Amino acid sequence: MSKKNIEITVRCLLFLCSIISLMILVGIGYFLFKNGFSAFIENGLGNFIFGKTWNISKNVYGVYPLILGSLFVTTGSIIVSAPIGISVAIFMTDIATSDIKKIIGPCIELMAGIPSIVFGLVGMIFLVPLIRENFSPPGYSLIAAIIVLIVMTMPTIITLSEDSLRSVPRQYKEASYALGATKWQTVWNVTLPAAKSGIIGAVILGMGRAIGEAMAVYMVIGNAFKIPNSLFDPSRTLTSNIVGQIEEAALNSQHMHALFACGIILLIFVFLFNGISFKMRKVV
Amino acid sequence: MKDKLYSKDLSLWYGKKQALKNVDFSFKDKSITAFIGPSGCGKSTYLRCFNRMNDLIATVNIEGEVVYNGIDINGKDADPVEIRKKIGMVFQQPNPLPKSIYENVAYGPKIAGIKKKKTLNDIVEKSLRKAAIWNEVKDELKKSALALSGGQQQRICLARTLAIEPEIILMDEPCSALDPIATAKIEQTMLDLKKDYTIVIVTHNIQQAARISDQTAFMLLGELVEHGTTKEMFEKPINTETSDYINGRYG
Incomplete structure (x- = not known):
């Protein structure tokens, strides 16, 4: 491989790595919201954040x-x-x-x-x-x-x-x-x-x-x-x-x-x- | 009568490297003494011995005596804080604190315990006047000292030093970061201050030494090669190395 090609390959690899770490962060955020956001709707945002009951059998979460x-x-x-x-x-x-x-x-x-x-x-x-x-x-x-x-x-x-x-x-x-x-x-x-x-x-x-x-x-x-x-x-x-x-x-x-x-x-x-x-x- | 400030057989090491070799020198009261010599000759190190600034460097070792008012300032009984109140210093790089002009000048008196606003105001004005910068800054004392030009900053630093009312002012290449106009202002101020203070200046600028100093000392490789009145030194230096340096033939 020529010097220039090595240069380009290394640059691409490093870029790929940084993109992956960014994607992991975005992925975690997405996953959290996908699984958790419905709790805000099911309980109502206000009730969820300011609610003082956490009852699994009644499905009430604050x-x-x-x-x-x-x-x-x-x-x-x-x-x-x-x-x-x-x-x-x-x-x-x-x-x-x-x-x-x-x-x-x-x-x-x-x-x-x-x-x-x-x-x-x-x-x-x-x-x-x-x-x-x-x-x-x-x-x-x-x-x-x-x-x-x-x-x-x-x-x-x-x-x-x-x-x-x-x-x-x-x-x-x-x-x-x-x-x-x-x-x-x-x-x-x-x-x-x-x-x-x-x-x-x-x-x-x-x-x-x-x-x-x-x-x-x-x-x-x-x-x-x-x-x-x-x-x-x-x-x-x-x-x-x-x-x-x-x-x-x-x-x-x-x-x-x-x-x-x-x-x-x-x-x-x-x-x-x-x-x-x-x-x-x-x-x- | 012994002089107020002198060093006797003073040697200094940075770790294993010797930076000063048996320097004997005595300062004349109420006059300007200039130290000249090529970079690394030890003249700044020598200057820093007089207010114990070398204490801040862990690897320094000092032998010999630095005597001020009859007391060895490196001795056990000497208090560096008290010494620095009597022997002030202006540094090579203007180094105002990241505070207002007023706070910079009032800093020394304040830490010395002066609290009365009126007294502080008087000290600040008097010091700024002595440093010949009062007229330029009197309307903006609350402004950050860092916003001033290099020459103005250096005169603030001089005013700050004057505010603690020292007897001796050490100046470590005070003009090396300044333009010719700012340099001229500092030099004029030094000449004005000479009647009240003993001034020691380290300088790279040979003409500056010739212009303002009464005594000149030439250092080379940690040794004091020659000293005398500035007139003698510049007109008929005894040592060939001195004359080479003064005439610009040295490294």
Whole structure:
């Protein structure tokens, strides 16, 4: 083959690969809507989203408690993991010596790679009994899911915040130090404001991770279909609802449609989060 | 009487590479000292020793003394934050913070704990006047400093340095990114400031050293080759390398 032909073949192959990944995404969206959209019609859009009953035998499906559950675990975990994650990122970029970085850096990467079911297992055998015995039964609760998600979203927030803190030009920091600023004054007045949009993007991407997590949440949240009254109440999220019921749902039943519709709502949330995050991180 | 600022037997390494070799030099008060020499001769590194900017680079090792007001600034008792308040610096690339003109100039006084609006306003105006840029920016102090031209940015950086009321101003090739008109303005400002401040400038521009400095020092490969009054240095340099460099015959 001539050089030119190789060039053209490679280009076509690469293009094909990228088209395939795009088609998979479109395909997933299509499949979700095909199977789930009828739930909006069968129940009525308003009744489905704001309904508080989920009754399989009567074929009545409302997901309001699930949406709330998902939003509760997401905000609950992010409120804690964002400040901790950002602090770790600041420590890693501006304070830690290279020896400490060499230890903590890989640990964070490893933490990001731990399969979610492992977090779920640890939560189930360690966290749930702890909550049951020290606070309030049954232990399977909103707070258990929040704690598991705090740990799971932290690596995302740390690594992405670190990236944007690191991309703050060195000249800014030098300017601040040269004017007699301490390290902390420099971080607070110069580095953080300059990295702000990237850090917000990181936090929102962490929220995307939290709202989309299924298995680990399913294993510790108790999966009770109700709006929780306290952090120690069992609850249910859009994701854990799907995990818990998809096996028993009959193909093409209204039940199945409702579960797929949960997936549609999740997809919309995640698109929203990722979109905002992408926009914020691009501003830098 | 000992001079206010001097280095004694100062050597510096970046990792294994030696960048400064036993530099002894003493600065004259209320005058302009220029450091000249080819790129990589260590003159910027030397300048950065005086406000401990090299602290920010992890691999740096320093031996010898840098003495300011009788204190070794690399010593255990020396506080880099306090030193930097007395020895200010203007960098090669104009580096205003991504804040308004006002906030840039008020930054130093603010972190030093000055909170009163009136006091800050006075400091900002006084500093901008001294840096000869007040008339250009007085109506747009809220504007981002990044929106100004390079020459204006550099004078904002100078004003910002003056706002912390240092005794000594270090200038690291302050005009290398500027056009001739902006350069002339900075030079004029430096000459005006000389009566109140000790100014040290590192420059690639030999004519600039000749125009504004009172003393000139020539560095080569990390060593201080020759120094003296600017007049002597330019009229009858002792060292052949110095005269080669001044006459443009050096690399």
